[in-house]
Amino acid sequence: xxxxxRIFVKSGGLALVSLGLDPLFLVRAAFAAGRPxxxxxxxxxxxxxxxxxxVDGLNMIVPHGEPAYYQERPRxxxxxxxxxxxxxxxxxxxxxxxxxxxxxxxxxxAIHAIGSPDGTRSHFDAQDYMESGTPGVxxxxxxxMNRYCQHDREHEDTPxxxxxxxxxxxxxxxxxxxxxxxxxxxxxxxRVPQEAARDKLTRAFEExxxxxxxxxLASSSRxxxxxxxxxxxxxxxxYRPAAGVEYPQGRLGKTLLQIAQLIKADVGLxxxxxxxxxxxxxxxxGSSEGQLSARxxxxxxxxxxxxxxxxxxxRNVVVLTMSEFGRTIRENGNSGTDHGHATAMLALGGxxxxxxxxxxxxxxxxxxxxxxxxxxxxxxxxxxxGEILARHLGATDLGTVFxxxxxxxxxxxxxxxx
Amino acid sequence: xxxxxxxxxxxxxxxxxxxxxxxxALNRLAYGARPGEADSxxxxxxxxxxxxxxxxxxxxxxxxxxxxxxFKILDYNRADLAGRYRDATRERxxxxxxxxxxxxxxxxxxxxxxxxxxxxxxxxxxxxIVRAALSERQLREVIVDFxxxxxxxxxxxxxxxxxxxxxxxxxxxxxxLGRFEDLLIATAExxxxxxxxxxxxxxxxxxxxxxxxxxxxxxxxFGMNEMPDERRxxxxxRPTGINENYAxxxxxxxxxxxxxxxxxxxxxxxxxxxxxxxxxxPERGSGFVFRDWAHDRGEKHVFGLTFNDDGKDxxxxxxxxxxxxxxxxxxxxxxxxxxxxxDEPPDGCxxxxxxxxxxxxxxxxxxxxxxxxxxxxxxxxxxxxxxxxPFEFVVSAVRATGVEPDxxxxxxxxxxxxxxxLYQQPAPTGYGETEAHWxxxxxxxxxxxxxxxxxxxxxxxxxxxxxxxxxxxxxxxLLAGTMSTHTKSVILEQLTDVSDPVQARALAVGLALGGxxxxxx
Numbered sequence: 008x009x010x011x012x013r014i015f016v017k018s019g020g021l022a023l024v025s026l027g028l029d030p031l032f033l034v035r036a037a038f039a040a041g042r043p044x045x046x047x048x049x050x051x052x053x054x055x056x057x058x059x060x061x062v063d064g065l066n067m068i069v070p071h072g073e074p075a076y077y078q079e080r081p082r083x084x085x086x087x088x089x090x091x092x093x094x095x096x097x098x099x100x101x102x103x104x105x106x107x108x109x110x111x112x113x114x115x116x117a118i119h120a121i122g123s124p125d126g127t128r129s130h131f132d133a134q135d136y137m138e139s140g141t142p143g144v145x146x147x148x149x150x151x152m153n154r155y156c157q158h159d160r161e162h163e164d165t166p167x168x169x170x171x172x173x174x175x176x177x178x179x180x181x182x183x184x185x186x187x188x189x190x191x192x193x194x195x196x197x198r199v200p201q202e203a204a205r206d207k208l209t210r211a212f213e214e215x216x217x218x219x220x221x222x223x224l225a226s227s228s229r230x231x232x233x234x235x236x237x238x239x240x241x242x243x244x245x246y247r248p249a250a251g252v253e254y255p256q257g258r259l260g261k262t263l264l265q266i267a268q269l270i271k272a273d274v275g276l277x278x279x280x281x282x283x284x285x286x287x288x289x290x291x292x293g294s295s296e297g298q299l300s301a302r303x304x305x306x307x308x309x310x311x312x313x314x315x316x317x318x319x320x321x322r323n324v325v326v327l328t329m330s331e332f333g334r335t336i337r338e339n340g341n342s343g344t345d346h347g348h349a350t351a352m353l354a355l356g357g358x359x360x361x362x363x364x365x366x367x368x369x370x371x372x373x374x375x376x377x378x379x380x381x382x383x384x385x386x387x388x389x390x391x392x393g394e395i396l397a398r399h400l401g402a403t404d405l406g407t408v409f410x411x412x413x414x415x416x417x418x419x420x421x422x423x424x425x
Numbered sequence: 426x427x428x429x430x431x432x433x434x435x436x437x438x439x440x441x442x443x444x445x446x447x448x449x450a451l452n453r454l455a456y457g458a459r460p461g462e463a464d465s466x467x468x469x470x471x472x473x474x475x476x477x478x479x480x481x482x483x484x485x486x487x488x489x490x491x492x493x494x495x496f497k498i499l500d501y502n503r504a505d506l507a508g509r510y511r512d513a514t515r516e517r518x519x520x521x522x523x524x525x526x527x528x529x530x531x532x533x534x535x536x537x538x539x540x541x542x543x544x545x546x547x548x549x550x551x552x553x554i555v556r557a558a559l560s561e562r563q564l565r566e567v568i569v570d571f572x573x574x575x576x577x578x579x580x581x582x583x584x585x586x587x588x589x590x591x592x593x594x595x596x597x598x599x600x601x602l603g604r605f606e607d608l609l610i611a612t613a614e615x616x617x618x619x620x621x622x623x624x625x626x627x628x629x630x631x632x633x634x635x636x637x638x639x640x641x642x643x644x645x646x647f648g649m650n651e652m653p654d655e656r657r658x659x660x661x662x663r664p665t666g667i668n669e670n671y672a673x674x675x676x677x678x679x680x681x682x683x684x685x686x687x688x689x690x691x692x693x694x695x696x697x698x699x700x701x702x703x704x705x706x707p708e709r710g711s712g713f714v715f716r717d718w719a720h721d722r723g724e725k726h727v728f729g730l731t732f733n734d735d736g737k738d739x740x741x742x743x744x745x746x747x748x749x750x751x752x753x754x755x756x757x758x759x760x761x762x763x764x765x766x767x768d769e770p771p772d773g774c775x776x777x778x779x780x781x782x783x784x785x786x787x788x789x790x791x792x793x794x795x796x797x798x799x800x801x802x803x804x805x806x807x808x809x810x811x812x813x814x815p816f817e818f819v820v821s822a823v824r825a826t827g828v829e830p831d832x833x834x835x836x837x838x839x840x841x842x843x844x845x846x847l848y849q850q851p852a853p854t855g856y857g858e859t860e861a862h863w864x865x866x867x868x869x870x871x872x873x874x875x876x877x878x879x880x881x882x883x884x885x886x887x888x889x890x891x892x893x894x895x896x897x898x899x900x901x902x903l904l905a906g907t908m909s910t911h912t913k914s915v916i917l918e919q920l921t922d923v924s925d926p927v928q929a930r931a932l933a934v935g936l937a938l939g940g941x942x943x944x945x946x
Contacts, residue, residue: 227868
């Protein structure tokens with residue numbers, strides 16, 4: 008029994024064994040051959056934002072038609088008068104107001120009461136499960152996005168297929184399929200301040216690795232240099248967002264700007280992933296204003312800017328927010344909320360079946376709750392991720408992406424327009 | 426013993442020169458060769474050197490001991506750190522309450538009560554790098570890293586911020602070359618592991634702690650003076666049943682392996698056996714405690730054994746049983762061989778390791794010796810077949826260039842940037858061992874940048890106006906003469922228009938470290 012087979016079996020179930028027979032570098036080399044310089048601009052794209060820290064879904068998508076919401080949150084509920092009403096029962100937190108026009112033009116949907124079948128309230132475990140895509144199983148080695156890339160190789164013709172924005176590759180993209188971690192587009196590649204010297208050094212390393220023959224070192228370095236070349240042509244330093252579009256200050260705005268830039272550069276981006284943190288509001292969460300409001304404002308402004316910046320290109324882009332779990336229905340003694348269970352996610356973009364709050368709403372009454380305190384999960388997150396992979400990106404085999412679970416169309420909430 | 430080893434070696438090294446075999450041993454049993462070290466190990470005798478490395482207590486390590494004194498983390502024991510952690514937690518809670526009352530959260534942000542623990546985590550990483558780079562007991566550092574990864578604990582999970590130092594110092598390091606069974610039991614009893622894999626919270630269903638007695642202190646702890654909200658939260662937080670996490674990873678990762686032939690019901694039985702294995706509260710030092718009231722006294726049946734109301738001894742008996750199972754020997758031996766021999770290790774070295782394990786009842790030294798004397802370890806296919814992990818890459822570059830690691834977090838941050846932040850793997854699998862885990866385009870570009878950075882400080886190569894001599898020197902000092910002709914010619918070509926010898930050295934060393942030859946071991 009070889010190590011690699013053991014890892015494959017453990018992490019991915021049956022189908023991953025195929026990779027064991029198929030040395031990775033050969034696969035990559037095969038895909039590296041004959042890449043077009045510019046990718047077609049009509050391929051579907053998925054952008055995922057992970058709200059690390061567990062966003063309070065109830066104050067993000069507010070169930071203002073639910074008396075229990077106001078009873079349980081005397082200090083932090085968003086007053087009905089402030090909520091941006093969506094359907095008479097739910098409404099946006101006022102700080103997400105910039106997204107209302109997307110709701111109105113049916114390109115924004117919310118999915119409520121979504122989460123993990125595993126009841127853990129540990130950030131660490133719950134994030135891990137959401138990224139591995141195997142709730143309850145800790146030893147899965149790779150992430151579900153990477154497994155998607157392993158099995159739907161149709162688009163594996165560009166180093167920019169799957170990009171995580173940040174210093175390291177997150178768990179969700181970890182695995183054997185090539186993926187890039189980019190901290191800053193402008194700094195990607197060799198760090199030499201002067202351009203001519205940088206080009207020269209890049210060529211030198213390229214030549215060194217050209218002599219490395221076959222193997223993963225050779226194919227990965229080729230991908231890397233190819234990415235550097237493609238980016239150089241795209242010239243990120245010259246990028247200007249569409250007229251009138253202003254991204255908010257801060258990391259999230261900068262990241263979404265860079266994702267928009269990669270999309271417009273037609274380098275073949277299919278999956279982009281980024282973190283946005285600061286949602287663990289145990290203390291002094293605030294209601295219409297305050298701590299959570301400030302985070303939501305940045306999120307709303309950044310998403311709205313991204314949408315306007317891409318304009319017509321949004322027709323084949325889906326942006327999905329996710330978070331490891333929700334927060335307690337009842338506010339705590341510190342005007343905050345503690346770790347809960349189900350939360351809400353947002354999906355926006357041209358392919359989204361927008362203008363509605365999707366998923367079955369379980370209600371907030373005591374007997375409707377999970378363990379008497381939290382919003383119950385009525386949609387397994389794998390059903391939403393699976394639907395988007397299948398109906399938006401065209402994934403054909405969800406069983407290998409979510410080992411031990413097969414999202415079924417009967418369970419799909421209908422986030423993607425048929 | 427030595428004679429046997431020499432004979433084995435003579436029979437199995439038709440292709441490797443003494444220097445090549447010394448370099449191979451230094452790449453695998455050590456974090457790479459320091460300048461000239463391949464030659465000195467070859468002169469000393471590579472098998473003799475391996476024997477010395479297997480007996481580290483007789484290798485003096487004065488320089489490292491001096492450097493370790495800089496690390497204040499080694500002065501704190503677990504109880505000290507637990508106390509400081511408790512104080513910091515209280516301070517944070519106090520600030521949170523104040524912030525909640527005043528509606529002003531800026532002070533909270535500025536105060537950062539947990540800052541000290543973040544810094545301690547950083548210090549722990551630097552210490553690992555200093556030890557790996559400087560220790561004369563290289564194999565011990567390598568095997569400590571192996572077990573730390575095999576029995577992975579994530580430093581970022583709650584109390585593990587302060588439990589990890591004692592886990593490394595007291596649990597792993599003293600046993601890294603001892604018996605596997607002792608190491609397994611020590612990790613099972615370690616507060617760090619008990620917290621990380623949630624066993625500290627695993628209690629028999631419907632069990633409850635005995636009612637509090639007496640003192641004011643206890644009344645406070647058990648809630649007589651609590652606000653109703655706090656009491657409700659505490660009761661909600663109280664564990665109410667078994668937690669299977671440790672049991673599952675114990676079987677799948679630490680011992681039998683995923684193909685070890687156990688079932689979900691086995692996991693549940695194992696979890697029941699470990700109910701009550703827990704941690705003292707911080708004010709009592711956060712040590713191991715067996716809580717009788719939380720232990721499941723019912724009968725458990727697993728692997729053909731019966732466990733019945735035998736308290737903590739049930740768990741010890743089970744761990745000893747697991748440590749002696751063939752599946753465990755095979756699983757752990759194969760992992761050792763993946764580390765020391767090849768990403769996909771041949772059966773020969775695994776079988777040799779398992780045989781040694783059986784014969785010595787899990788003496789880690791004997792298992793390692795069996796691997797290092799197996800023909801597979803010395804085969805041409807094994808030599809330079811493995812890609813260095815980020816940690817191995819950075820430390821070997823530091824050693825090769827004669828850079829003395831300083832007490833700044835610079836090198837630890839570099840390892841993190843290359844994708845392997847030490848002690849920060851959240852998954853209990855630990856970091857991967859094979860090239861597929863480490864080689865990707867972004868990571869390779871990052872290695873090239875790291876190489877250029879380290880090259881600037883290179884102390885082992887004198888600047889030289891003669892480029893051919895310079896490149897030859899780099900080949901000898903950094904790669905023990907194994908640099909490919911292609912690499913040599915590319916570097917020489919790049920040097921043609923560089924006249925400043927210091928600049929030429931930085932460029933040539935950077936290309937050598939960042940190029941494909943140095944990625945391999």
